[in-house]
Amino acid sequence: MVEEVVDRRRVQFEFAKRSFEAFLSERERFLPYLKPQVTPVLYMDLEGIKSRYIELRYHLPQVKVYYAVKANDHPEIIRVLAELGSGFEVASSEELRRVLEMGVSPDRVISSNPVKPMDFIEYAYSKGVDRFAVDSFTEVDKLAKVAKRSRVYVRLVVPNEGSDWPLSKKFGVDVNTALDILEYAREKGLIPYGVTFHVGSQCNNYRNWFIGIRTAAELWSKAKERGLRLQMLNLGGGIPVRYTYEALSVEDIAYYVRGLLQKFFPSMPHELQIEPGRGIVGDQGIMVTRVIGKARRGNENWIYIDTGVFNGLAEALGGIRYAFYLDREGELEEWTIGGVSCDSMDVVARSVPLPEPEVGDYLYILSAGAYTTVYAANFNGFPVPQVVFP
Ligand SMILES: Cc1ncc(COP(=O)(O)O)c(C=O)c1O
Structure with missing residues (x-):
């Protein structure tokens, strides 16, 4: 009997990748905006x-x-x-x-x-x-x-x-x-x-x-x-x-x-x-953030990004699990994504399969158009995502 091995990490990452590609294929005008100087930014499609x-x-x-x-x-x-x-x-x-x-x-x-x-x-x-x-x-x-x-x-x-x-x-x-x-x-x-x-x-x-x-x-x-x-x-x-x-x-x-x-x-x-x-x-917005840090804590891989649950991703505290995409090749590992503030509650997602990120990489958050910027505050002095309509 042939045992089918489903690589759950690969399936999840490919799903996010397909969402990212599908979003952009219908919105070619967004392409020049994918590596902005200033992050976080929320691009919305009117x-x-x-x-x-x-x-x-x-x-x-x-x-x-x-x-x-x-x-x-x-x-x-x-x-x-x-x-x-x-x-x-x-x-x-x-x-x-x-x-x-x-x-x-x-x-x-x-x-x-x-x-x-x-x-x-x-x-x-x-x-x-x-x-x-x-x-x-x-x-x-x-x-x-x-x-x-x-x-x-x-x-x-x-x-x-x-x-x-x-x-x-x-x-x-x-x-x-x-x-x-x-x-x-x-x-x-x-x-x-x-x-x-x-x-x-x-x-x-x-x-x-x-x-x-x-x-x-x-x-x-x-x-x-x-x-x-x-x-x-x-x-x-x-x-x-x-x-x-x-x-x-x-x-x-x-x-x-x-x-x-x-x-x-x-x-x-x-x-x-x-x-x-x-x-x-909801699915008419993509948030672009950048990786600002990386650490191994116990047996967990962590990355930190320049926004968080207080600056726009509040729904991550409840039931919403965002899809994250990072434009790199490589073996997939599971990452905990920490928000930018000092608060230990500021964790955006856990067990997210990604190729190993480096500080400075862009991390894309799909379907970020609803209930993000409306919740965002300047906690800890960090900016709320700028909203741009390419
Ligand atoms: C009274 C009321 N109407 C409409 C909505 C919009 O709901 P949804 O974003 O799920 O479409 C909400 C969301 O909280 C609500 O409280």
């Missing part, structure tokens, strides 16, 4: 962002897209999406200010964070934003006070299994509580408008959409029995991108979601929304 938006609209034509600004709030990204007619999901006065500055009218803006600062609600309502998510009676009280005639949509809790960045523990309620909240909102003079859920960010499990849409449909019909006529179903975010494994495609998710909507909503909601963040910008 054309790619537009394509992702158009792809989503193409596969889900009845669903209005509200880009979740938190994923990457760079003005250029907001500008191109605004020009394409996208809506926007915002959580703070600053995000809203950035969106309005691009000439977006407030009726293209929603706010889906179920717990919002009072001053933000006041500011948003004063600017004409009148659609807010809720998942508590307290939030209804807050809205009834300062956003009196606003439309509210309730956030349901749904499983986040199979999502690399789960969100459901913090927000969401069950169907019965959701109904009580909507009824309470009506009593308080607000307009019960719809329902939302979030399958978890970087969701690679179709089942979460299944449960989300089925639970929303249950709420929908029970609401009708109570005389609450909902109009809007918001499908949240969760569309994944390629990191160290192949992600579900927009086309496949859309096909599945369209089927679920037909099954569970025989008469379609008047309004359908989706609010992707990562799925629009």
Whole structure:
């Protein structure tokens, strides 16, 4: 019998290499930028962002897209999406200010964070934003006070299994509580408008959409029995991108979601929304960093790079495993990648297969377009990655 030997390191490294090559083959204009003088730098592809938006609209034509600004709030990204007619999901006065500055009218803006600062609600309502998510009676009280005639949509809790960045523990309620909240909102003079859920960010499990849409449909019909006529179903975010494994495609998710909507909503909601963040910008960015140090500690190989979890790679602390590529030949070994700061928590990845790096080498981080620069701080005095649109 012939034993098949799978070299896991080789498979992982080749996957990163293919991602790197595929990214560049579609973006030849990026080639002159690969060895920048100053690092770290995040190169973002505005054309790619537009394509992702158009792809989503193409596969889900009845669903209005509200880009979740938190994923990457760079003005250029907001500008191109605004020009394409996208809506926007915002959580703070600053995000809203950035969106309005691009000439977006407030009726293209929603706010889906179920717990919002009072001053933000006041500011948003004063600017004409009148659609807010809720998942508590307290939030209804807050809205009834300062956003009196606003439309509210309730956030349901749904499983986040199979999502690399789960969100459901913090927000969401069950169907019965959701109904009580909507009824309470009506009593308080607000307009019960719809329902939302979030399958978890970087969701690679179709089942979460299944449960989300089925639970929303249950709420929908029970609401009708109570005389609450909902109009809007918001499908949240969760569309994944390629990191160290192949992600579900927009086309496949859309096909599945369209089927679920037909099954569970025989008469379609008047309004359908989706609010992707990562799925629009995540794989449209590549971060270029440089190796600044190398060490052997016990039986571990370490390299250190000029950015870290405090300067843009915060998601490495949670469930996101980035793909790293280094342009060298040679035997692959596993490396722990340390961030630039003195903090021992600042470790970007472990067991990353790479050919032996040298100080000064460029290390490329794929799919770094979402939830990187928005988190970045100058901890320890180190710079946040500069953002460039080649
Ligand atoms: C309320 C809400 N909507 C949308 C998003 C965007 O999610 P994703 O980036 O997974 O598409 C998030 C992410 O945290 C969120 O909290």
